Amino acid sequence: MDDRANTIAGWALAGGIAALGLSILSGEYFKAERPEKMGYVVEGVEEEGDAGAAAAADKPIAFYLASADPAKGADVFKKCAACHNAANGGPNALGPNLWGVLGEGVGQGAHGFAFSDALKSKGGTWDWQNLSDWLKSPKAFAPGTKMTFAGLSKPEDRANVIAYLNQQSNSPRPMPAVPAEAAAPAAEGGAADNAAAPAEGSNEAAPAK
Numbered sequence: 605m606d607d608r609a610n611t612i613a614g615w616a617l618a619g620g621i622a623a624l625g626l627s628i629l630s631g632e633y634f635k636a637e638r639p640e641k642m643g644y645v646v647e648g649v650e651e652e653g654d655a656g657a658a659a660a661a662d663k664p665i666a667f668y669l670a671s672a673d674p675a676k677g678a679d680v681f682k683k684c685a686a687c688h689n690a691a692n693g694g695p696n697a698l699g700p701n702l703w704g705v706l707g708e709g710v711g712q713g714a715h716g717f718a719f720s721d722a723l724k725s726k727g728g729t730w731d732w733q734n735l736s737d738w739l740k741s742p743k744a745f746a747p748g749t750k751m752t753f754a755g756l757s758k759p760e761d762r763a764n765v766i767a768y769l770n771q772q773s774n775s776p777r778p779m780p781a782v783p784a785e786a787a788a789p790a791a792e793g794g795a796a797d798n799a800a801a802p803a804e805g806s807n808e809a810a811p812a813k
Contacts, residue, residue, distance in 0.1 A: 665736035666780040668763035677768025680761045684753070690772035699751070704773045705730050706766075711746075722748030732780060735769070736762045 681690070687699035694701045700717035708714060708730050711723035723746045728734060737744075739762045742751035756762045770776050 663759065664783050665732055665759060665763060665766075666783050668759045669732060669766060669780050670782040672760075672763040672767035672779065674764070674768040674771050677764035677766070680756070680765050681768055683756075684765075687753075690769060692772070692774075702769055702772065706735070706770050706773060706777055707731075710734060720746070720748060720750045722746045723751075732766060735766050739765060 681688075684699075687697055688702050689695070689697065690702040690705075692703050694703060696715055696717045700713050700719070701715045704714060710726045710728050710730055711719040713719060726746050730738075734745075736759070738746075739756050740759075741755040742749050742753055743755075756765065767779065770779070
């Protein structure tokens, strides 16, 4: 009886060892290496994110200013409130008071703030484009500036903030129209739609909104 039990136990142990060995060997044989780049490459097709970023980068800030929302700009400006205020007669803080900033000389200011030499030597005025470039990356706009804010990468955010700052003034400026090169494709598309559709009512074009 003991010999029979030992024989059965031996065969069971041998079977277990064999199964473990086969499992290890099959795992090594069929081992799959992770590819360096996931997915398939389709030649001639750009990634959507890269294409979208490039398209956004090509549009001038006036394109976004034409539809900017000062109320949204006030929300984005909260990121700046630790260092700035834009109240009429408000004090300078870590950064200058920004009331009436549009049209001021770059690095000059009307409120007695001590600007860095890097910004004072920049020249020009705070127009739409300069403000956009500054808000996008202060360090790129004026290397050596004391401004530590990383910047606003989204052009919509920059346009909304500029629209908000434009209102913080005794004489807000008219917002710029969409540049001709940006408006032309939309106009062409509209003309094609109008040609394809039957005329309704007046032939006059609807005013831009």
